[in-house]
Amino acid sequence: xxxxxxxxxxxxxxxxxxxxxxxxxxxxxxxxxxxxxxxxxxxxxxxxxxxxxxxxxxxxxxxxxxxxxxxxxxxxxxxxxxxxxxxxxxxxxxxxxxxxxxxxxxxx
Numbered sequence: 001x002x003x004x005x006x007x008x009x010x011x012x013x014x015x016x017x018x019x020x021x022x023x024x025x026x027x028x029x030x031x032x033x034x035x036x037x038x039x040x041x042x043x044x045x046x047x048x049x050x051x052x053x054x055x056x057x058x059x060x061x062x063x064x065x066x067x068x069x070x071x072x073x074x075x076x077x078x079x080x081x082x083x084x085x086x087x088x089x090x091x092x093x094x095x096x097x098x099x100x101x102x103x104x105x106x107x108x
Contacts, residue, residue, distance in 0.1 A: 005056045006055065029060060032062075091103065
């Protein structure tokens with residue numbers, strides 16, 4: 001994983017995601033998840049393309065079950081889009097890069 005994507009945990013989630021004034025896309029994932037492995041390089045690409053405009057974070061649901069439960073994560077990968085600490089949109093599953101870009105562009 002590159003420096004463009006921040007790994008968040010229960011200890012850093014509030015500071016990185018909820019207290020940010022920026023748009024934050026959080027990738028809820030797990031190491032055993034095949035579709036998560038498909039989405040990971042797309043998230044990396046988007047993080048580089050939107051650098052300075054959007055914050056990108058990854059949260060391992062196995063290591064942070066309380067946060068996964070708080071946001072009602074039922075399937076992974078789930079990509080949630082936050083703005084000023086509020087969930088604005090979400091996508092479940094491995095989706096095309098273009099679909100993620102359109103969601104990001106709508107929030108910027």
